[in-house]
Amino acid sequence: MARSSGIGVGIVIGSDSFVSAFTDRPEIIRTPAVVQLADNSLPLLGRPAEEADRAYPGSAFRDFTSRVGDPVPVVAQGGSRTGAQLVATAIKCLLTANAAPACVVAHPSAWTAHAVRELGSALRTGGSRVTLVTEAEAAYTALAVSREIPSHTTVLLCDVGSATFDVALVSWPDGGNVRVDRPTRTSEFSGDLVDALLVEHVLTELAAANPGFDPRDRRNWNGIRALRARARLAKERLSRDVSAVIEVNLPGIQENRRIVRSELEALIAEPVARAVQRIADAADAAVRAGREIDSVVLTGGGSAIPLLAERVSATIGLPVISSAESARTVLRGATMIASRLAAKLPPVAAARIASPPPAAARIASPPPAAARIEPNAARVAAAPPAKRVAPPGAARVLPPPAARVLPPVPRPAVFDSGPAAIELPRVPAPPRTQADRPAPRGRRGPAAWLIAAVAVFTVAGGGIAMASDHGGSAASAPGTTQAAGAPSHPVSTANTGGRH
Template identity: 35%
Template sequence: MTDPSKPALGLSVGVTTLTAVTADRTVTRRPVITLYRYRQPEVGLPSENPALDEPGLVLTDFVDRVGDPVGIVAPDGSVHPGEALLADALRALAYAATAGRQLPSATTIAHPAHWRTGAVEALRRALRRVPEWAADEPLLVADAAAAATALQADPGLPTRGVIALCDFGGGGTSIALLDAADGYQPVAPTVRHLDFSGDLVDQGLLAHVMAQLSAGGPLDVTGTWAIGSLSRLRAECRAAKERLSTVTVTAVPAELPGFRGDVRLTRTELDESLHRSLAELVAVVQDTLGRAGVRPADLAAVATIGGGAAIPVITTTLSEHLRVPVVTTTRPAATAAIGAALRAARGPADDSATALAALPRATGRALAWSEAADVPDLAPPVREPAAVVGARPLVDFEPEPAEPVDAALPWYRRPLSAVGAALLVILAAGAGTFVALRDDSSAAAPGSPTPSVTTTPEAARTVVAVPAPPGPVEPPAPVVQTQAVQAPRTVVQSPAPVTQTQVVQAPPVTTEAPPPPPVTETTTVVTTPPPVTETATVTQSPAQQAPIIPTIPPIPAIPGLPQIFVQPPTSG
């Protein structure tokens, strides 16, 4: 539990603001450090720190350079690591919070939640080199966790569901999702949204004021002499934005070449300048919830910290679109530093919860945006993200192997496609044979038998072996080769060579379909392997043809096939 008598110090780090909180004091400074040759460094601007009474070596923009291996080059040519400059700035801020007294031994520093592990370790090593913290090393925690500690104490947070913590800083907005049932641990990496920040709001108000001034007459702000005037006007716009958190209208003093006076600015004008960028921020919050798998019913509340949380339109817009209560404090800019001080008072091993208050839609008087605890522009997660793994590995499917055709199978046991093709060839050959026989029968002498022979005007005669019918033969499924014989010829007076082909009956085909009727074919069809065929070709010239009609020898019978042709009678 918290010990009120134990002195504790809480510090928070932001891009535009450094904050320190003790039991009785709160101090904010801009992250600007001044180095001296014979005295300790000082932090802040001259308007913030009265101890800046002499010139020194001024360095800025070191918060974003924490962990960078390349140091910051000073105007005198010296090089300084970013984490070393931040450690010296925190030491100077701690002495400002204690009014120069000895620093308390219990100190907690809240760093930006989106810092990588390397940046946090670099700051830890730099703090160990500070003499005041060499023996009692400060505790380093993420500012989201420190803010959750402060919000539990006042005004209270739900104990179940997911809390969307939005930190509106000067350099950007950080969105962290905390699981209330798991000690407010982050459930997803912190998201950094740079398009909604205090600096951008200040720039928008400056453009609005310049537009009003230009409406009254032309202004020349292109010269270098106008840089100082514009810088002062921008600072006045920031102060007016802070005042509009509690009032509805204010005046912006302006001193420019050709104009000196006040410009009226209302809260409605501020809200209109924030309308577009605030709508984009709400979309980013909803997208963050969706990516983390948080359903709208699981969102218990939205917590807002940082200087921007004091602007009323931000609270009303988040509540209207997300449909949950918005929790904040009366000092949102110092929430992270207050939580760090509570952590320091409890001790590093004490994680006891504070008594929870009822959950109101809390709003109240807020500090200026310039006092907000801002964070750097980089957006790494609180935890080191796990390695990205694809949704599923690539799978290479092997193509199904085609069913092999056994080359040793006879042709009549091949697949149906080959059998069908053979049948078509047989039918075509039979039709050709029938037409040829009719032509020969019309040209033959009366009373003479008509042989089953046709002549073609080719120069070669082809005799094709017929495969053996199925039956018990050794070895299995052999191929029977038939000796090519000369077919009977008829004398045809033709100057072209005569090719005579033997006509045989096609073998039966064994398929699942009913066998076709026996047909005759002209054995000019050349079968393809694996059935082995031997073709004997005999070519005769017209001079070798005898002018007599030869006898037609009997057609040899093939075992297993019925003889359907009538043997022609032998002549004299």
């Protein structure tokens, strides 16, 4: 069933899944990035594709979201496709199963202009009407609309995702568009890495206490996968509490292991140090280019770890802001932009953000005529150095609140503007004093145990969060609860066609 004309959908391209949400509903839909193509039938996405792959091994395409712009195609049994073609196919499946007049897709900010053009071309070829924005644009939009950052400020946006760590300089000049400069992406620090280190720690302790235990034994693999899921929950608990308990249920070993926050912080000290060094390098580059940074903003699920904010605050010497609902900041921004598109207004990422006017002062501009592609802004030319930093004592760290369900974005009327655009009220930034920023700590090389952690992660596999096919309930993102009684949104199409 098609949705009403005022509804938009936001989609975020993840490393192993697509995360989507509608502007009128609180639930989040996470769809595995698995595509199955067959002759004379519609493509399958997510769980149906995984089931088809089990029936015909090797027939599904995987690991393609990071291959957009790569000239080497992704190969599966019976054919090959480029990464852009597969991502476009997946988005088309999501839109077919979940009809909405406005769709905004947030892609990694570090994608090249070539990658963005390639995906845009693939989407146009498939007939999809999609607005492409960077994850940094979407995140800044969410932060500005919710007033988590002062208006028209320049921030270092640091996103700790499940598999990557992104840093970008983001600003909103007066009278201009949201601007993204110097985006970088690395796997030196991520939520999955923290999970793997914690699992390795528990397995090492179990092996020491149980000489006959061998994590490489295939009989233990299912139990280790379950252990990894419990370790993720314990990591989230340790972001709020000083201790957590991990239930161990392996062949011959059933017990509860207590983990304290100091143990986790010792395990992740070096990856955190490398992440902080990368942020410091980005801050130095901005200062050399004559840019003034107002604050460092942490987003992404992994940013909830208190140690990261503490080290950034002590090293960088700037206010550190932890985004509310940090794991869903990018998705919130994408849905907000989609809401404006559904209301036939320019997207927030490419226009001023307007505050609610009187109900009688509504105007509507024409919707976009075709898919929009918004590549990152050009790099800033070098300029004389100009520092504007605060001493470490002035830094403020805002701890993330308890996780809660993503609230529905207000209906389009909230984003209407009157005859003249009205900007958000300016929120004053904290007072500044001139002071030299402490020199960042030097890089430290990866420890040997990190290699073992990667091996554990390979054995344990990724977390399972899938949306069901034809009437099944959608699995929520980690830390998110499904709204009671809310209808689910199927995210895949079967051979007889998609439905919503």
